[in-house]
Amino acid sequence: MNIPLHRLGHSFYDRKDVTKIAKELLGKILVTTFNEVLTSGRIVETEAYAGAGDKASHAYGNRRTPRTEVMFGKPGTAYVYLCYGIHHLFNVVTNKKEIPHAILIRAIEPMEGIEDMLIRTGKLKQDYTLTKGPGNVSRALGIFTRHTGLSLLSDELFIAEDAFRLKESQITTTTRIGVDYAAEDSILPYRYIVSGNLYVSGKRK
DNA sequence: CGACCGATCGTCT
DNA sequence: GACGATCGGTCGA
Numbered sequence: 730m731n732i733p734l735h736r737l738g739h740s741f742y743d744r745k746d747v748t749k750i751a752k753e754l755l756g757k758i759l760v761t762t763f764n765e766v767l768t769s770g771r772i773v774e775t776e777a778y779a780g781a782g783d784k785a786s787h788a789y790g791n792r793r794t795p796r797t798e799v800m801f802g803k804p805g806t807a808y809v810y811l812c813y814g815i816h817h818l819f820n821v822v823t824n825k826k827e828i829p830h831a832i833l834i835r836a837i838e839p840m841e842g843i844e845d846m847l848i849r850t851g852k853l854k855q856d857y858t859l860t861k862g863p864g865n866v867s868r869a870l871g872i873f874t875r876h877t878g879l880s881l882l883s884d885e886l887f888i889a890e891d892a893f894r895l896k897e898s899q900i901t902t903t904t905r906i907g908v909d910y911a912a913e914d915s916i917l918p919y920r921y922i923v924s925g926n927l928y929v930s931g932k933r934k
Numbered sequence: 935c936g937a938c939c940g941a942t943c944g945t946c947t
Numbered sequence: 948g949a950c951g952a953t954c955g956g957t958c959g960a
Binding site: 935936937938939940941943944945946947 | 948949950951953954955956957958959960
């Protein structure tokens with residue numbers, strides 16, 4: 730590590746506006762150091778899940794289950810769950826205790842540890858599929874459901890910023906992916922992407 | 935390019 | 948017992 734990194738602290742996550750935080754997470758760096766292996770990437774796609782009032786959220790209606798309980802916990806905690814029995818999806822818990830906001834990290838642009846990401850994913854070489862989509866992000870960074878509840882203020886899993894800054898004009902806002910079940914809330918503009926970035930999920934060819 | 939499909943299993947009803 | 952906040956592949960036009 731040579732570039733100065735500043736780890737985001739508790740106050741970054743402990744705020745009310747989950748969509749604002751989701752947008753601010755674009756350009757930040759997601760880092761894991763599990764088993765002494767450092768892998769990181771710049772966040773290029775996020776989705777906000779606004780808790781009790783959001784039909785797309787697992788915590789809609791303040792639904793508390795063993796799985797969703799971490800969202801009701803401290804801001805700056807990882808919420809990781811298994812999707813389709815295969816994919817481990819990584820979320821950042823925000824807002825105060827008892828307010829179950831979360832932000833899904835959907836894509837990153839690889840920075841450090843690309844060789845290790847290739848090993849974890851079984852891929853032969855780097856291309857945009859390495860960390861495109863939430864399932865792939867977790868595979869590349871070694872994030873599993875056992876990491877749910879882990880603090881993002883820890884040394885193993887955290888988000889940092891460097892000198893990089895995005896301009897407002899580089900950000901595109903859209904509806905969220907795969908939440909048709911959420912009725913009218915499925916059309917909320919809660920997905921944020923870095924315009925034109927190769928690693929953003931969706932069609933390509 | 936779009937439509938569809940199989941994989942795979944924890945979670946909640 | 949049904950169903951995903953997905954992914955990568957196939958098939959047909």
